[in-house]
Amino acid sequence: MTNTTVFFENDKMEWEVVDDKIQRQIVGFDDKIMMVNVHFDKDGIGVMHNHPHTQVTYIAEGKFEVTIGDETKIIKKGDSFFVPSNVMHGVVCVEEGMLIDVFSPMREDFLK
Template sequence: MPFVNFNTKKVVKIWDGIYGTLAHSEQQTFGHFTIDGGTILPEHSHVHEQWCHVLEGELEFTVAGETMLLTQGMTAYIPSNAPHSAVAHKKCKVIDCFTPARLDFVELEKNAEQ
């Protein structure tokens, strides 16, 4: 699977107000997500290392108590098990990368309607 067309993949709801398309390798999960304006992602953590890159919009991101307003071209790095949360001040388009692969997202994708 050297190439992925995210335009033809099924859209998966990750959280209320957060949805998009996913691809997985043995080691990573890569997602193209839309976050609706006003969406609040409550504080949580997971074993996965995560990178969240903002393509469009404004996303206030908090990682381990440090907060920054991310805009186009900015990225948040979330270490494994670090508590993090976010608030979308405007509708956002982001790319998220998780290591290791998110098996919970694999299941969400399997159960999502086409």
């Protein structure tokens, strides 16, 4: 195991403001994996992008329009989605909510 924190207590973890409708909170990571809470206000947009990391996302709250590659679908609390490495993807928040993103390997760019 790498030298990293093993307990991430929600009330002690800071939220980073991504924009006026999106905040993110890193809740666990080492060099191989990272989990991030992402809170969206209604109409928040996770713009289309890609990255070399594999991603799986769980919808903890709310409803989102999710686009992965050429496919778009509305998904809600309890659903999840998988994004392969380097595939374009993005979300639009239909109802205020929270995504739990897991990346492999970890997102070094989130720590800067």
